[in-house]
Amino acid sequence: MSESALPAATSTGTEPDVAHQADPPDPWWRHAVIYQIYPRSFADSDGDGIGDLPGIIARLDHLVELGVDAVWLSPFYPSPQADAGYDVADYRDVDPIFGRLADADQLLAAARSRGLRVIVDLVPNHTSSAHPWFGAALAAGPGGQARARYVFRDGRGPAGVEPPNDWQSVFGGPAWTRVTEPDGRPGQWYLHLFDTGQPDLNWDHPEVRAEFVDILRYWLDRGVDGFRVDVAHGLIKQADLADWKPQIEPVSGPGTEGPRPPMWDQDGVHEIYRDWRRVLDSYPGERILVAEAWVQPAERLAAYVRPDEMHQAFNFEYLEASWSAPAQYAVITRSLAASAAVGAPTTWVLSNHDVLRHATRLALPIGTPRPRGIGVDDPQPDPVLGLRRARAATLLMLSLPGSAYLYQGEELGLPEHTTLPDEARQDPTWERGGHTERGRDGCRVPIPWEADAPSYGFGPTDASWLPQPTLWAEYALDRQRGVAGSTYEVYRTSLRLRRELRLGTGSVYWLESPDGVLYFRNGELRVLTNFGAEPVELPDGAELVHASGPLDGAGRVPTDATVWLRIDEPGAG
CATH class of the missing domain: 3.20.20.80 (Glycosidases)
Structure with a gap:
């Protein structure tokens, strides 16, 4: 099979596995x-x-x-x-x-x-709106230094009855809530991109x-x-x-x-x-x-x-x-x-x-x-x-x-x-x-x-x-x-092999594969995921190292399965 290389961020060489042997450990x-x-x-x-x-x-x-x-x-x-x-x-x-x-x-x-x-x-x-800073912001009133730590704005429309803009909360509803000022009158609005109990901080302060x-x-x-x-x-x-x-x-x-x-x-x-x-x-x-x-x-x-x-x-x-x-x-x-x-x-x-x-x-x-x-x-x-x-x-x-x-x-x-x-x-x-x-x-x-x-x-x-x-x-x-x-x-085995085979510090080299199949090499390991509707044969000479589930009765990779393989190739890697 032919292959094309896409080095990962941890490697820049054409054969990163060899280069890593002499390199100091990655962070x-x-x-x-x-x-x-x-x-x-x-x-x-x-x-x-x-x-x-x-x-x-x-x-x-x-x-x-x-x-x-x-x-x-x-x-x-x-x-x-x-x-x-x-x-x-x-x-x-x-x-x-x-x-x-x-x-x-x-x-x-x-x-x-x-x-x-x-x-x-x-x-x-x-x-939180229960943070001491926010309590101080409410007590300070408009223009107070404590209020400047958050995003307070005057409302729009007559008497400021409308929110300062049309932003919506990630959790639904308006992203602004109007406060009652220390004198008891309706006052400014504060921004909360999430819940009303989560006032946004002003990071320009x-x-x-x-x-x-x-x-x-x-x-x-x-x-x-x-x-x-x-x-x-x-x-x-x-x-x-x-x-x-x-x-x-x-x-x-x-x-x-x-x-x-x-x-x-x-x-x-x-x-x-x-x-x-x-x-x-x-x-x-x-x-x-x-x-x-x-x-x-x-x-x-x-x-x-x-x-x-x-x-x-x-x-x-x-x-x-x-x-x-x-x-x-x-x-x-x-x-x-x-x-x-x-x-x-x-x-x-x-x-x-x-x-x-x-x-x-x-x-x-x-x-x-x-x-x-x-x-x-x-x-x-x-x-x-x-x-x-x-x-x-x-x-x-x-x-x-x-x-x-x-x-x-x-x-x-x-x-x-x-x-x-x-x-x-x-x-x-x-x-x-x-x-x-x-x-x-x-x-x-x-x-x-x-x-x-x-x-x-x-x-x-x-x-x-x-x-x-x-x-x-x-x-x-x-x-x-x-x-x-x-x-x-399956998770325990995956994590042990990932560590032993140094997959986290390797690179992805894409390999030719049929439609519906993802196939690549990372170090000495080959990885094949079958997204297609039909089972696929293992590559010639492949040794099964690990799998997300059992192969079918004919030894093929079924739909919605990933296998880790090893293939001995003279002079490779």
């Missing part, structure tokens, strides 16, 4: 597999139905056994929980529902003793910039290894706050054509991250910044990971790519090229706390736009099809060079909870959107550890902040550990 973050923990739903130590930091500590050995390199913790800071902790009232403490500050220190020490690094969430686009540098130092001094930066593309708004008429999904950015929305991906954000990078570089141990930036095209996203800015940026274009060979080829090619142009790794992801779990998303008809939640009266995806494709997608992702993120429970094959009762929903999207979008609760349900234990081992009681489906028992860790072919063991 850990260029090839790490990082596991996202959503603290509310990982492990509950005290039986109140909400996961906590002591619960995480008790389950860290699971992550060691799984074979990941680091963990990312979603917010655990004091918060009214209007948006599950992404409305932060105090950036330097732990919410009592999750434990104490001493528990955070113990967690960092316990992870470090196991060789795990810890990344924490940083939420800089907005604070020097006090805001100084505060977050201090927050970075606070947690770096406590020993964290980095920060995942929430809404990294939203901190700077277009100065005139111009109306934005196009009907697009605001959090996804402008796509490949047309102007950028005035609230997303403004060039001024990069100055902020250059300042932050200097702070992190002043600490030992390769501390990192990770951008949650829903930005397209790939070249715009790559600007966030230039050498003097962030280290990683989630590849959401990859997460949203259609399940087909042409779509996957295109997004992988674009992503690697854009990252390589700035000397950065590509950071792959399939699931997180904001999107449908990929074991459900991939069961939808190919080309279906990603829904924001699925409810009991919606068409139900096929869980068998979804899991088969999810395992194939995971093996494809873990064979790619760069870093990869896993979301808690995906190693168990967990699907979305698509029959969650509407009355149990807590995502603000459900209420603010007028009950038109189910929101993200379905991917946040507490995960199962033990099939026959209360709350499936999530905690010592049956309490669970979101109800768990009865089918959780079949996905429980204790039903899968040690069982050949289980999703959990």
Whole structure:
């Protein structure tokens, strides 16, 4: 077969495998597999139905056994929980529902003793409305210095009764709320691109910039290894706050054509991250910044990971790519090229706390736009099809060079909870959107550890902040550990081989393949994913190293399967 090379960002030679043998080790973050923990739903130590930091500590050995390199913790800071902790009232403490500050220190020490690094969430686009700064802003009145830390504006129309512009909240409804001034009269409006309890900060204000540098130092001094930066593309708004008429999904950015929305991906954000990078570089141990930036095209996203800015940026274009060979080829090619142009790794992801779990998303008809939640009266995806494709997608992702993120429970094959009762929903999207979008609760349900234990081992009681489906028992860790072919063991094997074969520091070399098949080489490994309707033969001389599922009776790769192969070729690599 002929082949064409597309080097990854970690390699520039025509045979990168040889070059790496003499090179010093790459920084850990260029090839790490990082596991996202959503603290509310990982492990509950005290039986109140909400996961906590002591619960995480008790389950860290699971992550060691799984074979990941680091963990990312979603917010655990004091918060009214209007948006599950992404409305932060105090950036330097732990919410009592999750434990104490001493528990955070113990967690960092316990992870470090196991060789795990810890990344924490940083939420800089907005604070909680319960943050002392916002209380001071309301008390200060129009023109006060405290109010200047946020985005307050006079309203339009007679007596300012209309919002300052037409922007809509990501969670539905207007992005502006009018306040009552200290004298009791209706007054200015404040911007909240998300919930009303999440007022946007004014990043043109020097006090805001100084505060977050201090927050970075606070947690770096406590020993964290980095920060995942929430809404990294939203901190700077277009100065005139111009109306934005196009009907697009605001959090996804402008796509490949047309102007950028005035609230997303403004060039001024990069100055902020250059300042932050200097702070992190002043600490030992390769501390990192990770951008949650829903930005397209790939070249715009790559600007966030230039050498003097962030280290990683989630590849959401990859997460949203259609399940087909042409779509996957295109997004992988674009992503690697854009990252390589700035000397950065590509950071792959399939699931997180904001999107449908990929074991459900991939069961939808190919080309279906990603829904924001699925409810009991919606068409139900096929869980068998979804899991088969999810395992194939995971093996494809873990064979790619760069870093990869896993979301808690995906190693168990967990699907979305698509029959969650509407009355149990807590995502603000459900209420603010007028009950038109189910929101993200379905991917946040507490995960199962033990099939026959209360709350499936999530905690010592049956309490669970979101109800768990009865089918959780079949996905429980204790039903899968040690069982050949289980999703959990497929993940463990994938992570072990990824590390042993150094796939994270390799390169993609595309190989000729039939329609509907993706086929490439990374180092000594060959990777084949069959998206087509018919099974395909293994290449001549191929040795099967690993597979997302069994081959068919004739030894062929079935539809919706990925295999890792080795072929002895004299003089190759």
